[in-house]
Amino acid sequence: MSADSRQAEHGTDIPAPEGPGSGGPVGPAPSGVSQERIVLRLEDVSVRYGAVRALGGVNFVARQGEVVGLVGDNGAGKSTMVKVIAGTITPETGRIFVDDVERRWESPHAALAAGIETVFQDGGLAPHLSVASNLFLGREILRDGILGRMGFLNQGKMEAQAEQALAHIGMTRVPPGAGVGRLSGGQRQAVAVARPVVWARKILILDEPTNHLGVTEVVEVLRLVREVRSRGICVIFISHTLPYVIDVCDRIVTMRLGQVVSDYRAAEVTTDQLVSDMTGSSVAASL
């Protein structure tokens, strides 16, 4: 039995927190466009939904330890691109490279196994399960011995690890045994973001993670994004709220009508410029 198949069979522990730069040639946390190695590269990726072209030959790179903002109007192709990276849809054409190795995802599980974690726009939680069960969904820890081989869960171990992991990322107010359906909207979103945060090893994708959140919860999410970056993990951050994007990102990529139209250092771009790129018209001219 291979190591991978053993992991699939018996689940796995949450990865231990790593210091900045561990696992690769990472220096201090980047302040602008990182010179670190490219962990994700999309080449000429196209996706169609029937007659609608959602992505048309997109090229994109993301580097280790940087936060890349992905902005665009509704229908620009951001979520489709996320789904391609996360393995939930297969592109019509194009190539995906992770750490310079070309990958073809047969399922979302393959992307997860490659260290790519995603928070989708709809939250992606099972409301009838507990926080710990959601945290370990699809990666359940099984009991040792014959009970484990029969598929029985080690719930105690999962809850203990969930408590530790949540505490590590500063979420001490959410009990791991609580049902997700009983949490407030903000707490649910926090759990939805926390799940990939504790598992992320290479790339973390956050699709509209600040939707429906109050100011306090938004601050918490942005803090988590910085915490993940400090571990040398690449974060792809999608949001319509441009001030948050400019605040937390190192680099901002703009999309329009299924194509990448611009790529800026966050420190060197204005909201007006981003809006102009997103809509294809000059904001200044319209004022």
Added chain:
Amino acid sequence: MTNVGFRARSVGQARRVLERYAQEVLLGGVLVALIVFFSIFGQGFLSQINITGIGQSATETGLLAIAETFVIVTGGIDLSVGAILGLAGVVGAKVMATNIGGGVPGVDIGAGIVVGLLVGGAAGLANGFMVVRMKLTPFVATLAMLGIAGGLTLVLTDGLTVLGTPAVVATMGNQVLAGYFTIPILVTIVAFVIGALYLHYSRFGRWAFAIGSNSSAAADAGIPVGRHVIKVYVLAGVMAGMAGLIDLMRLGTGSPLSGVNSNLTAIAAVVIGGASLFGGVATMTGTVLGTLILSVVLSGLVLTGLQPFWETVVTGILIAGAVGVQQLMRGNGR
């Protein structure tokens, strides 16, 4: 820790446990109240023979309800379990009656059991295929199987009871053990225990709950949703096949009429037990209590002199009442 502090903590823990199991406590209370009621107004309700009779009649509903619980947890429904029960029962009876074991009853019976379970599993696989691959809604897919399996049962039997099974089959199905139990009752109890363990403490059950709770989230988490749903329908088919064989043991013959009303009672047992037809919510304890409540009510009504034709009417009323109570409880924050 002071006595006061300890007592306050204990009270708090007891309250949390009570809140968590409120549904089961309520159902247990209803069951006890029904038993008291019928023991007063139903002649011979608490007699040994009637208690065993209630257990025997609960076996068919119970096994189908276990199957239905897993399906309903995923957000699906299986309208074909009764028809699969009938088909597996008559096919098992025919195999047992063919004397392929050369007169050795064990071989005939063993072959009949294996074939009966395979028939159930195959029907479940077809249901899963229709739901997952053909994208039919569970209602439509299993309605189609209801027609197919029910029709095949009549085609295979010409509408006649299958006779000629080894005599020991009926003996095994009806011999009373330890005063109250029979082999079908013991099989059903074991199936409930295993079903409860797998539903609540295994990855199989956890994934079923996750799919019923939010199938997109389950897929995003890497759970092979389609494959798992197929497995659940296969399990339901096998359980329905097992119910057919248990029915065969009880009757000693393969009846083409077996399972005709079983869908209604199985779904009723699960719903009375607190399962949500939207998926993600069910307990096997609730299903056990739902099964027992139905069996007690149906037996008790007969003993109070009500015509048996009222059975389905009462079952329907119980479903409506149970769902109404659940809505009220969930509306109050449960």
